[in-house]
Amino acid sequence: xxxxxxxxxxxxxxxxxxxEDTRAALLAAARVEFTERGFDxxxxxxxxxxxxxxxxxxxxWFGGKEQLFVSSLEIPLDMETIHRELLSGDRDELGxxxxxxxxxxxxRTGGGPLAALIRSVAGHEAAARMMREFVGKLIIGRIVARVxxxxxxxxxxxxxxxxxxxxxVRYVLALxxxxxxxxxxxxxxxxxxxxxxLTGPLD
Amino acid sequence: xxxxxxxxxxxxxxxxxxxEDTRAALLAAARVEFTERGFDxxxxxxxxxxxxxxxxxxxxWFGGKEQLFVSSLEIPLDMETIHRELLSGDRDELGxxxxxxxxxxxxRTGGGPLAALIRSVAGHEAAARMMREFVGKLIIGRIVARVxxxxxxxxxxxxxxxxxxxxxVRYVLALxxxxxxxxxxxxxxxxxxxxxxLTGPLD
Numbered sequence: 001x002x003x004x005x006x007x008x009x010x011x012x013x014x015x016x017x018x019x020e021d022t023r024a025a026l027l028a029a030a031r032v033e034f035t036e037r038g039f040d041x042x043x044x045x046x047x048x049x050x051x052x053x054x055x056x057x058x059x060x061w062f063g064g065k066e067q068l069f070v071s072s073l074e075i076p077l078d079m080e081t082i083h084r085e086l087l088s089g090d091r092d093e094l095g096x097x098x099x100x101x102x103x104x105x106x107x108r109t110g111g112g113p114l115a116a117l118i119r120s121v122a123g124h125e126a127a128a129r130m131m132r133e134f135v136g137k138l139i140i141g142r143i144v145a146r147v148x149x150x151x152x153x154x155x156x157x158x159x160x161x162x163x164x165x166x167x168x169v170r171y172v173l174a175l176x177x178x179x180x181x182x183x184x185x186x187x188x189x190x191x192x193x194x195x196x197x198l199t200g201p202l203d
Numbered sequence: 204x205x206x207x208x209x210x211x212x213x214x215x216x217x218x219x220x221x222x223e224d225t226r227a228a229l230l231a232a233a234r235v236e237f238t239e240r241g242f243d244x245x246x247x248x249x250x251x252x253x254x255x256x257x258x259x260x261x262x263x264w265f266g267g268k269e270q271l272f273v274s275s276l277e278i279p280l281d282m283e284t285i286h287r288e289l290l291s292g293d294r295d296e297l298g299x300x301x302x303x304x305x306x307x308x309x310x311r312t313g314g315g316p317l318a319a320l321i322r323s324v325a326g327h328e329a330a331a332r333m334m335r336e337f338v339g340k341l342i343i344g345r346i347v348a349r350v351x352x353x354x355x356x357x358x359x360x361x362x363x364x365x366x367x368x369x370x371x372v373r374y375v376l377a378l379x380x381x382x383x384x385x386x387x388x389x390x391x392x393x394x395x396x397x398x399x400x401l402t403g404p405l406d
Contacts, residue, residue, distance in 0.1 A: 115325040115326070116325075118321065118325045118371075119322050119325045119326050121371075121375065121376060122318040122319075122321045122322045122325065122371075122375050123318070123322050128375065128376055128377065131376055132376060132377070132378050135376075135378060136378075153379065153380050154380050154381065154384070154388075154392065157372055157378045157379070157380065157381035158381065158392055158393070160368075160372050160376075160378060161365065161368035161369045161371065161372040161373075161381065161393075162364065162365055162368050162396070163368070164367075164368045164371045164372060164376075165363075165364035165365050165366070165367045165368020165369070165371065166364045166368070168321075168324075168325075168364065168367045168368065168371065169360055169363050169364040169367060170364075172324065172325050172331065173324060173331055173334055173335060173338075173363075173367075174331065174335070175335050175338060175339075175360045175363060176356065176360070177356050177357050177360065178357065178360035178361065178364065181357070185357075185406075188405060188406040189357065189361055189400075189405045189406070190361070190364075192399070193365070193396040193399060193400070196395070196396060197392075197396070202391060202392045203388075203391040203392070
């Protein structure tokens with residue numbers, strides 16, 4: 001006779017395997033749908049249909065279309081963390097919070113995933129379009145628009161340029177001393193420039 | 204009978220073809236040599252040997268080891284122009300001159316070559332190492348060191364992060380409005396941040 005704990009573990013393992021299949025199928029379907037129709041045009045219903053699963057599985061596995069989109073880009077970001085970390089606190093400290101979160105996320109995953117993402121964006125117009133949408137809908141719409149006094153899109157693109165450039169130099173190019181600099185050094189150097197892009201005068 | 208002008212043109216074409224073979228052989232040899240030994244370790248003599256041509260051809264076609272190195276990276280830069288444009292004038296305006304020259308160079312060639320360069324750096328450690336050497340020897344040694352009051356390497360890496368990020372967003376990602384913004388707008392937005400990296404306080 002199998003003892004209850006073992007049976008439960010076995011059942012859980014089985015369920016998890018099936019769940020991971022569902023998750024992978026949704027990610028694959030999402031990549032096709034977002035690439036073909038963009039973030040706005042894509043629907044959760046059609047993605048689920050492509051994946052051959054119930055639309056409720058999108059909420060179950062990703063918490064919604066937005067996080068499914070981010071996951072399909074393979075950016076190790078959790079939109080809830082982003083909102084919680086970036087949108088609370090003083091608007092004059094948003095530059096500091098952006099650099100801090102960026103370093104926390106990418107120091108953990110290292111340069112490999114970022115290099116893959118950058119190669120993808122530099123090599124495929126579909127990936128570039130998805131990244132533009134990511135910046136446009138999520139970064140601009142959710143974060144920069146909350147603090148920027150004007151020229152929201154330009155400010156968001158400028159923030160993007162500095163953040164992407166930091167990622168390239170620290171993780172992909174691995175140029176010293178920025179590659180190994182500790183967080184306080186990087187934050188002190190870069191946050192004021194980000195803050196100017198967010199809330200300072202641009203001309 | 205062939206008229207003199209035609210004969211001269213034919214001879215010139217012939218000479219140019221042979222010259223272009225020499226140039227291409229030197230570039231191919233330089234890529235191998237710089238990849239294997241780095242900028243300092245590589246010698247003009249050994250590159251010429253690999254290419255099967257006289258070492259004098261390096262000066263003839265590239266003006267020296269430095270420009271051969273830049274050419275082998277496929278960056279559309281002419282070191283003489285860089286020195287002339289960047290190192291004359293007020294040190295407090297270097298940020299403006301860097302953005303201006305960067306826009307002039309890359310607006311002309313478009314995003315294709317830059318995307319290829321970035322894919323290469325993100326995909327191959329050898330390309331990343333060559334790019335690190337390029338920034339280290341030529342950008343830091345020749346430009347940033349002339350104006351930075353301290354922390355020369357950190358300042359150079361920070362300048363690199365903003366310049367590379369601008370290239371990614373304007374030309375590769377093509378994120379609006381930065382992708383189509385006119386030069387005065389881009390310069391007004393970005394030059395002050397570069398200038399802070401070059402000569403401002405970093406902490």
